[in-house]
Amino acid sequence: MKNTKKRTTPLPTKQQVETERKRYRRQKAYNKALGGTVYVLTIVAAVAVLIATLILPVLQIEGTSMEPTLSNGDIVLLTKTTNFDRGELCGFSWNNKLLIKRVIGTPGDWIEIDIDGTVYLNGEKLDEPYAQNLSVGECDLEFPFQVPQEQYFVLGDMRESSIDSRNTLIGCVEKDQIVGKVFFRVWPFKTIRFFN
Numbered sequence: 001m002k003n004t005k006k007r008t009t010p011l012p013t014k015q016q017v018e019t020e021r022k023r024y025r026r027q028k029a030y031n032k033a034l035g036g037t038v039y040v041l042t043i044v045a046a047v048a049v050l051i052a053t054l055i056l057p058v059l060q061i062e063g064t065s066m067e068p069t070l071s072n073g074d075i076v077l078l079t080k081t082t083n084f085d086r087g088e089l090c091g092f093s094w095n096n097k098l099l100i101k102r103v104i105g106t107p108g109d110w111i112e113i114d115i116d117g118t119v120y121l122n123g124e125k126l127d128e129p130y131a132q133n134l135s136v137g138e139c140d141l142e143f144p145f146q147v148p149q150e151q152y153f154v155l156g157d158m159r160e161s162s163i164d165s166r167n168t169l170i171g172c173v174e175k176d177q178i179v180g181k182v183f184f185r186v187w188p189f190k191t192i193r194f195f196n
Contacts, residue, residue, distance in 0.1 A: 058077055060075050066158065068157065069157050080179070081181050088182075089103075101155060102156070105147040105152065105153030107150060111145045111146075112144045113166065117137070141166055154173050181195075183195050183196075
């Protein structure tokens with residue numbers, strides 16, 4: 001005859017049950033906190049992306065065409081607008097790139113650039129303390145040149161190397177190309193500043 005005694009597992013003690021309950025409660029609280037944190041971070045990231053896309057686009061400067069005002073590697077914030085005054089920095093899209101140039105002429109203005117690179121706006125010599133290395137540059141326009149309606153004439157501050165509205169490759173910037181106005185440099189920290 002076979003032994004039919006069943007083996008029984010001893011029941012856990014009261015202390016073991018309490019320890020397991022505490023561990024379960026801690027795990028549940030941890031999972032809840034982790035889920036809440038992930039939820040908050042997702043909302044914050046979505047809001048940041050919306051702000052950066054719709055209100056304040058962020059751009060890193062590449063190249064030297066805006067030196068000394070903006071240097072290669074600078075990070076700037078733009079504010080969405082299509083209305084500019086002369087002298088303001090304009091961000092616009094061209095060939096799937098975002099370029100930054102300075103608005104020189106608004107719709108209807110007459111532009112002339114002499115052989116030395118001096119710019120005349122509506123017959124008056126333009127005071128340009130920001131411009132470096134004045135030059136006619138890569139220019140294939142005939143002067144005097146009138147800025148078409150709904151467009152802006154833009155130049156880089158480093159005139160000898162900038163490709164801008166002087167060249168029909170880029171030409172005048174149409175309002176629907178404009179992303180916004182540069183209003184704040186956030187990087188590098190030592191050169192943080194607002195632009196008006």
